[in-house]
Amino acid sequence: MEIPADKTTLCPSARPELADSIVFGLVSGKVTQARVTYLKQPLPVTDELLAKASPVTPTEIFRTAAPCASKGCQHFDGKDCRLATRVAEKLPAVVEELPPCSIRRDCRWWQQAGKAACLRCPQIITDNYNPSQLMHEVALPEVVS
Incomplete structure (x- = not known):
């Protein structure tokens, strides 16, 4: 599946139940040290694909992206994704070179934080039931007053 050129910016940490979600990893x-392996081509999220995750939740084994919700997202500050900022600034890099990511061109994290986000992206698991303290802190939405 090729992402259409007119598609909006993609959130690389989206839930699979969101409209127009794709699996990219x-x-x-x-x-304790899970890593994302990137697909050469993203796959559309379907009920059949999600069923393949059973008996675990799809977000334990799939990394999904969906159009960025911008102002509808708890991580968005009106201009930027604060999650992308925290990932790029606070997490250690886990790879030395850019991963072969099929959504990079449209990825909000790439557009906003560039290589710093990409070098940390493989450690991001949407439903991480055993996160480190640092990962937990990075994932928490900030309260904007």
């Missing part, structure tokens, strides 16, 4: 590795 698979989670592998150990629970």
Whole structure:
């Protein structure tokens, strides 16, 4: 599946139940050190694809992207994605070179934080039931007054 050129900016940390979601990576590795392996081509999220995750939740094994909700998202500050900022600034890099990511061109994190976000992206698991303290802090939405 090719992402249409007129598609909006993609959130690389979206939930699969959002409209127009795509799977762009698979989670592998150990629970304590899971990593995303990127697909050459993203796959549209379908009920059949999500069923393949059973008995675990789809977000434990799939990384999904969807059009950025911007102002509808708890991480968006009106201009930028604060989650992208925290990922790029606070998490350690887990790869030395840009991963072969099929959504990079349309990815909000790439557009906003560039290489710094990409070098940290493979450690992001949407439903991480055993996050480190740092990962937990990075994932928490900030309260904007």
